[in-house]
Amino acid sequence: MIELTGWGRYPRHSSDIVTPANPTALPSAMAGRTGFVARGNGRAYGDAAIGERLTLSTNRLDRIRAFDPATGRLTAEAGVLLADLLSAFVPRGLFPPVVPGTKFVTLGGMIAADVHGKNHHREGGFGEHVEALTLALPSGETAVCSRNENVELLDATIGGMGLTGTILEATFRLRPIQTGWMRQKTVVAPDLDRAVEALRETDASTYTVAWIDCLARGASLGRSLIYAAEHATLAEVEAFRPGAERFPPAKLGRLTMPFDLPTLTLNRISVAAFNELYFRRGSAQAGGPLLVPWDPYFFPLDGVGSWNRIYGRRGFLQYQCVVPTGPARAVLGEILERVSRHGIASFLAVLKQLGAGRGTLSFPLEGFTLALDIPVADRVFPLLDELDALVVKAGGRLYLAKDARQSRATFDAGYPGLDRFRKVRRDVGAAGRISSRLSARLGI
Ligand SMILES: Cc1cc2nc3c(=O)[nH]c(=O)nc-3n(C[C@H](O)[C@H](O)[C@H](O)COP(=O)(O)OP(=O)(O)OC[C@H]3O[C@@H](n4cnc5c(N)ncnc54)[C@H](O)[C@@H]3O)c2cc1C
Numbered sequence: 001m002i003e004l005t006g007w008g009r010y011p012r013h014s015s016d017i018v019t020p021a022n023p024t025a026l027p028s029a030m031a032g033r034t035g036f037v038a039r040g041n042g043r044a045y046g047d048a049a050i051g052e053r054l055t056l057s058t059n060r061l062d063r064i065r066a067f068d069p070a071t072g073r074l075t076a077e078a079g080v081l082l083a084d085l086l087s088a089f090v091p092r093g094l095f096p097p098v099v100p101g102t103k104f105v106t107l108g109g110m111i112a113a114d115v116h117g118k119n120h121h122r123e124g125g126f127g128e129h130v131e132a133l134t135l136a137l138p139s140g141e142t143a144v145c146s147r148n149e150n151v152e153l154l155d156a157t158i159g160g161m162g163l164t165g166t167i168l169e170a171t172f173r174l175r176p177i178q179t180g181w182m183r184q185k186t187v188v189a190p191d192l193d194r195a196v197e198a199l200r201e202t203d204a205s206t207y208t209v210a211w212i213d214c215l216a217r218g219a220s221l222g223r224s225l226i227y228a229a230e231h232a233t234l235a236e237v238e239a240f241r242p243g244a245e246r247f248p249p250a251k252l253g254r255l256t257m258p259f260d261l262p263t264l265t266l267n268r269i270s271v272a273a274f275n276e277l278y279f280r281r282g283s284a285q286a287g288g289p290l291l292v293p294w295d296p297y298f299f300p301l302d303g304v305g306s307w308n309r310i311y312g313r314r315g316f317l318q319y320q321c322v323v324p325t326g327p328a329r330a331v332l333g334e335i336l337e338r339v340s341r342h343g344i345a346s347f348l349a350v351l352k353q354l355g356a357g358r359g360t361l362s363f364p365l366e367g368f369t370l371a372l373d374i375p376v377a378d379r380v381f382p383l384l385d386e387l388d389a390l391v392v393k394a395g396g397r398l399y400l401a402k403d404a405r406q407s408r409a410t411f412d413a414g415y416p417g418l419d420r421f422r423k424v425r426r427d428v429g430a431a432g433r434i435s436s437r438l439s440a441r442l443g444i
Helices: 023-030 082-093 109-110 150-155 192-201 234-240 268-284 294-298 306-309 324-339 380-393 408-414 420-427 436-441
Strands: 003-006 011-017 038-040 056-057 063-070 072-079 134-135 143-146 167-172 181-189 207-212 225-230 287-293 315-322 349-354 367-375
Touching: 023 038, 023 056, 023 134, 038 315, 072 082, 109 167, 109 234, 134 150, 143 150, 143 380, 143 408, 150 420, 181 234, 181 268, 181 294, 192 207, 192 225, 192 294, 192 324, 192 349, 225 268, 225 294, 234 287, 287 294, 287 380, 315 380, 324 380, 380 408
Parallel strands: 011 056, 038 056
Antiparallel strands: 003 011, 063 072, 072 167, 134 143, 134 167, 181 225, 181 287, 207 225, 207 349, 315 367, 349 367
C-alpha cells in the first residue's frame, strides 16, 4: 500500500498499485480484483485516479503503435504522455486537436476526463476527436469502440473517469501547423461584463481564454485579460520574428519547487500584489498581435516543476464549475463576489467559454467555465458548498477531474447522463468491480 493523491494533494488515500509492463499484461492485473481504477499521470486534482483498493498505473503503456504522415492519424498506447507526443510531432509540423493546460497528462487521462482546451467553443473536447479506442473490461476481455462499433461504450468511456474499463490504446488525428508560434492578441476587460463580452467577441478565434483577477472587487470585479490566439503562419513568423526557429522546442522547466511553502506565503496580500503586476504587464501588451512560442502559450504553469507545493502540505482544491450561457454572467459574478469577500487568495483564476459536451459524463456544456485554485482550509468547505448550490440552481455542474469534495446531491443534479452511465457500467461488468475514491464518494 502506498499513499496517493491527485495534483491538489488533497485528499490522501492508501492504495495498492501495480504497473503492468504492457497492454497484454493489464487484463491479468485486474483478474479477480475489485475496487480498482486506472491511473495516468496523476494530474486530476482530487481522488479520481486513486483506486478504492488497487490503482493500475499505465506508466509503461507508452508506445506509439501506428502513424500515417499523410493523414496525421496516430494510434498510441494510453500511457503515452502528451509532452512526448508534442516533442515528437511539433517539429514535424503536427499538433493535437485539443490540449489541456498542462502537457504532463496521458492519452488515457485526456480521454477519460474528455479534457477541454482553449478551443472547446470551436473544436469540442478531446473525446470528440477519438476515432477508436481499445478498452480492457473487468471480465478480461477487450472491446474496440469507434464511431460505428460499441458507440454507447465509447461515449461512456469519453469523460467516464476510468469507470467503464481501462483504455489500452486510442486513435486520433494530429493537425498540420505551419510553425510552432502562436499569434496572440490580448484584450483588457475592466470588469466581468466586459470579460464575458470579450470572450464572446473573440470566439471566432481558434483559442481563447481569460485570466481573471479574482481579488478585484466593486466596479473592477472580474477584471480580466483575454488571450485569443491562432497558430501563426510561416509568413507571419518571417515578417515578425525574422530568423526565429520555425518550431521552438518545448521549454524544460528550469524552476522547480523543492519543498512545501508555508501556507501563509500565499495570502491575500501576496496574491493581490502579483495580480496587480500581472494585470498591468498584460494591459501593456494589449492590442496588436504578439508572436509567442506554443509551449508557454498552452502550458504556462509547466514552466515551474511541482508548483502544486506552493499551497503547502495541506494541499489545494481546484473549484471548476460550468454555468449555462444565460445565467453565466450573474452566477459567476456572485461566485467571484463571495470568494473575494471571504478573502480567499486564488492564485489562478481562469474563465473559458465552452461548447456542448460529447461523453455521457463529460463536463462541458454550452456556457462559461470558471476555475479557481483554493488552498485547503476548514473555512473554505462551507463556502464551496454555497457556490455549488448557485451552480446547480443555474443548471451547471462541477468538473470531476478537478473535484475532491462535492456532495452526491450536487453531482446527481449536475449530470443528467448518470443513469445511462450506470447502465453501461452494469452492462460491461464494471459496476461493483471498478471503483475509484471519487466514484465511491459520489456513489457512481
Ligand atoms: C496544471 C493543470 C492544468 C489542467 N488544465 C486542464 C484543462 O485546461 N482542461 C481540462 O479539461 N483539464 C485540465 N486539467 C486536468 C487534466 O487534464 C485531467 O485531470 C487529466 O485527466 C489528467 O490526465 P492524467 O494522465 O494525469 O490522468 P490521471 O489524473 O492519472 O487520471 C484522471 C482520470 O482518468 C482516468 N484514467 C487515466 N488513464 C486511464 C486509462 N488508461 N483508462 C481509463 N481511465 C484512465 C483515471 O481513472 C482518472 O479517473 C489540468 C490539470 C493540471 C494539473
